[in-house]
Amino acid sequence: MAKFKKKQDGGTPAISTASLPDIVFMLLFFFMVATVMRDSTLMVQNTLPAADQIQKLDKKDRVMYIYAGKPSSRYADKYGSQARIQLNDKFATVEDVGAFVLAERASKRQELQNVLTTALKVDGDTNMGLISDIKQELRQVNALKINYTTRLGDYTQNTKN
C-alpha cells in the first residue's frame, strides 16, 4: 500500500523553463529570416493605396524605388506639408528624378540595365500632379517600366477618407 502514498509530499513542482531558450530561438530565427533591412530611411509619410489586381515585383536588384508623400512629422517644420519626392536618403525635386534614374541604371550590371523597373511608392493622399511630373521625367530618360506599389486590399478602401 505504501506505493500509492509517495507523491503526497505537498507543494506544486516548479515549472521547468529549460525549453524557454528553444522557443525564443525559434522566434528569433523567424524574424532573422523575415527581416529585410531597409536601405533608405523613409522621410515621407507612406500609406500606400490598396489594390487587388496586383503583380509581384521583379527581383530586388532590378528595381529602383522612388518615394513620394508629405514629409513625415519629424521633417514637417523644415520642409513644410507639401508632398515631396524622396530619392535614396534625401528630399529631391522633380528635376532630380532623371539624374537619379541614370545614376541607378549605371550602377547596375550591364545585362540588367534594360530590364529595370521603377517602383513608385507614393502616399495615397498625394495629388496626381506630382506623379504625372515624375512620369514625364521617367519618360525623358526612357525608364518606361513602372510599378505603382500598393498593398493588397479592396479598392473601396481608397475612396473613403
Added chain:
Amino acid sequence: MAKRAAPEVNAGSMADIAFLLLIFFLVTTTIETDSGINRKLPPTDEVVDPPIIKERNIFTVVVNKNNQFLVEEEPMDIANIRQAAIEFLDNGGGTGDEACDYCQGAKDPSSSDNPEKAIISLKNNRETSYKVYIAVQNELVAAYNDLRDREFVRLNPLLGLTFVEANKRYADPRFENERKKLKPKLDEVKAMYPQKLSEAEPSKNN
C-alpha cells in the same frame, strides 16, 4: 587521483541572450511590400502619323479634382466602372474582318469593334488624389483580367487555373518546368484581350 567530472555550464542566461537578439530583430523588421500594378509608359518620341482611331473604339474615363468620375461623358460610380469596361471591351460590334468570334458582348454598333481595337483612355486632373487614381487603375485592370480569365478557362478547361493564377505560376520559380507549357497559352489570351490603356496628360482645370 580520481577523475573530476567536467562542471556543467549554466545555461540559464541563454534565454536572456536570445531575447536580446529577438528584440533587436523585432524592432528592425519591416515587412516590405513588393507588389503593385505594373504599367508601361509610352516612349517620348512623337509619332509622326498618329493612326486614326474611331470614336466608338475609345472608352474615356475622366477623374476630376473632386475625385468624381465621368465615363463616356456620363457620371458614374466607381463600383460600376469594371462592368462598364467589360461591356465595352467585350462588345465585338465589328463586322467582316473586324468581327470578334469569341466576344460575348451586346454587339452594339456604337461601341467597340473588337478587343484589339478597343482602347481605354484614362484622364485625370492634377489635383486628383493618388489613391483614387489607383482605384480606377485597379478596376480597369480587373476588367481585363476578368475577360482574360474567362477566355483562359474556356480554352484550357483541363488546366484548372484562371489566367491570373496561371500568370502567377508562370512567374513562380517553383514551377519552372511548367513555364514552357504555360507561355503560349498565356500569350494567346493576352493577344485576344490586349491591355490598351492610355493615360492622357493631366489637365489643370475642370
